[in-house]
Amino acid sequence: MLTISEKEVLHRLEFDNPWWVNSTGIDRYYANFKRRLYFAPLFRFIRDSPANRALVLMGSRRVGKTVLVYHTIQALLESGISGTSILYVSLETPLYSGMALEKILGIFQKRFDHKREASLYVFFDEVQYLRDWEIHLKSLVDSYPACRFVVTGSAAAALKLKSRESGAGRFTDFLLPPLTFSEYLEFISRKDELVQNSGGSTSNITELNREFCNYLNFGGYPEAVFSDSVQQDLNRFIKSDIIDKVLLRDLPSLYGISDIQELNRLFATLAYNTGKELSIENLAADSGVAKNTIRRYLEYLEAAFLIRRINRIDLNARHFKRVTSFKVYLTNPSMRSALFGPLDPDSPFMGHLVETAIFSQWLHHPGIDHLSFARWSSGEIDLVFVSPMTQKPDWIVEVKWSDRAFDDHRELDNCIEFKNHNKLGDEKILVTTKTVSGVIAYKNAVLDFVPSSLYAYVVGERSLSLKNLFSRSVDIPRGEREEA
Numbered sequence: 001m002l003t004i005s006e007k008e009v010l011h012r013l014e015f016d017n018p019w020w021v022n023s024t025g026i027d028r029y030y031a032n033f034k035r036r037l038y039f040a041p042l043f044r045f046i047r048d049s050p051a052n053r054a055l056v057l058m059g060s061r062r063v064g065k066t067v068l069v070y071h072t073i074q075a076l077l078e079s080g081i082s083g084t085s086i087l088y089v090s091l092e093t094p095l096y097s098g099m100a101l102e103k104i105l106g107i108f109q110k111r112f113d114h115k116r117e118a119s120l121y122v123f124f125d126e127v128q129y130l131r132d133w134e135i136h137l138k139s140l141v142d143s144y145p146a147c148r149f150v151v152t153g154s155a156a157a158a159l160k161l162k163s164r165e166s167g168a169g170r171f172t173d174f175l176l177p178p179l180t181f182s183e184y185l186e187f188i189s190r191k192d193e194l195v196q197n198s199g200g201s202t203s204n205i206t207e208l209n210r211e212f213c214n215y216l217n218f219g220g221y222p223e224a225v226f227s228d229s230v231q232q233d234l235n236r237f238i239k240s241d242i243i244d245k246v247l248l249r250d251l252p253s254l255y256g257i258s259d260i261q262e263l264n265r266l267f268a269t270l271a272y273n274t275g276k277e278l279s280i281e282n283l284a285a286d287s288g289v290a291k292n293t294i295r296r297y298l299e300y301l302e303a304a305f306l307i308r309r310i311n312r313i314d315l316n317a318r319h320f321k322r323v324t325s326f327k328v329y330l331t332n333p334s335m336r337s338a339l340f341g342p343l344d345p346d347s348p349f350m351g352h353l354v355e356t357a358i359f360s361q362w363l364h365h366p367g368i369d370h371l372s373f374a375r376w377s378s379g380e381i382d383l384v385f386v387s388p389m390t391q392k393p394d395w396i397v398e399v400k401w402s403d404r405a406f407d408d409h410r411e412l413d414n415c416i417e418f419k420n421h422n423k424l425g426d427e428k429i430l431v432t433t434k435t436v437s438g439v440i441a442y443k444n445a446v447l448d449f450v451p452s453s454l455y456a457y458v459v460g461e462r463s464l465s466l467k468n469l470f471s472r473s474v475d476i477p478r479g480e481r482e483e484a
Helices: 006-016 039-048 065-078 101-112 133-143 156-166 181-187 205-218 222-226 228-232 234-255 260-272 280-287 291-303 334-340 350-364 366-370 409-421 452-466
Strands: 054-058 086-090 121-125 148-153 171-175 277-279 307-313 325-330 371-376 379-386 393-398 429-433 438-442 445-451
Touching: 006 086, 006 101, 039 054, 039 065, 039 148, 039 171, 054 065, 054 133, 065 086, 065 121, 065 148, 086 101, 101 121, 101 133, 121 133, 133 148, 133 171, 181 205, 181 222, 181 452, 205 228, 205 334, 205 350, 205 445, 205 452, 222 228, 222 234, 228 234, 234 260, 234 291, 234 334, 260 280, 260 291, 260 325, 260 334, 277 280, 280 291, 291 307, 307 350, 325 350, 350 366, 350 379, 350 452, 366 371, 366 379, 379 409, 393 409, 409 429, 409 438, 409 445, 429 452, 445 452
Parallel strands: 054 148, 054 171, 086 121, 121 148, 307 371, 393 429, 429 445
Antiparallel strands: 277 325, 307 325, 371 379, 379 393, 438 445
């Protein structure tokens, strides 16, 4: 049986690391992409990280992990780091299949006669394809304290679990979600034009809503934002290149799933019903998949960062001992459009997709772990933040894609009931609308109305700016506009 030679590996490494032999930097294709807002904190950590620590960059497919890595490499080169001190390896490349990380690093060190104590920057892309990657990485971190190691992967929850189990004190997790609405506006150069006063107002709600609808349909993926051909063929780009690769290849290989069509049917059901309350029993009936299998598949789909679940609380803001129902949100609303076609602003499904988009802005903030939805015999509320300190609700948000509640406040009596029952005090009740803004006193409460598109902008923008992305402490923005 033929084996891959060290010479072949080196030849491939030279192909993937053109900065070793020329001064032009990264490929123009990657250089032409705008930098995401996550670039600055990522680069700062890689450049200034302490010894004996690696960074685990995780996120779903096509959110820009590889581009972010290349932008980091370019910035390192521009800061004076020699190209021969930077190694990039894509572990999706079949040539590296089954090869230990240390062996690849050794070939690189040998090529440039790097000593063990040399300060190097090493990037391993799509690390989940390497069995026991966390053990390999921990060994490298301990053996080469002067090196900065960065690994990326698409199975976010699985990577995070292994990172915490095996890399305690050695790894730092960095989550890269899909584009926020604020990033989308920045990418299309309309942010300053459409949003003023740090997200407190807009001069053109019609145009902001138009871009918000574009964001819902295709704006979560950086590549789709700039490509008309991708927008016109979302099914191929998102479904074939992203969803199918995860469902048909990544998850089966990671978890040994044999019935791929079962998983596919379940995901289609979840995507169609994003933002709605579901139960294991209903999912089993609709998808034809056994209940225990559904429970496992839900965990796998969350691990692949395709969905996110939040649990239900009652009128007393208590979680149920036995979880019977929950909401499932797509992490990127564009996935629904890819599977079932783009939605126009007046579609009956638009309300749930807007709620999905607003929820997805919270993916950029650890506060998402403390979000629930409330439902009781006489009402329900879309988003409730339950304080991790007091275990009581701090604020609530009712998401709507219409202006009816602004004129007929009776639609919000459920919010008044929940507020009074839980003694929320002077806290405003935030209600999103389609176009109108305003603060109105109703009964013993203050209702703060804000367009859904503007609120989505604020949540994404403030979550990025207020939170130190590497801190595990909880610093939660409140539900009101001024501090969203």
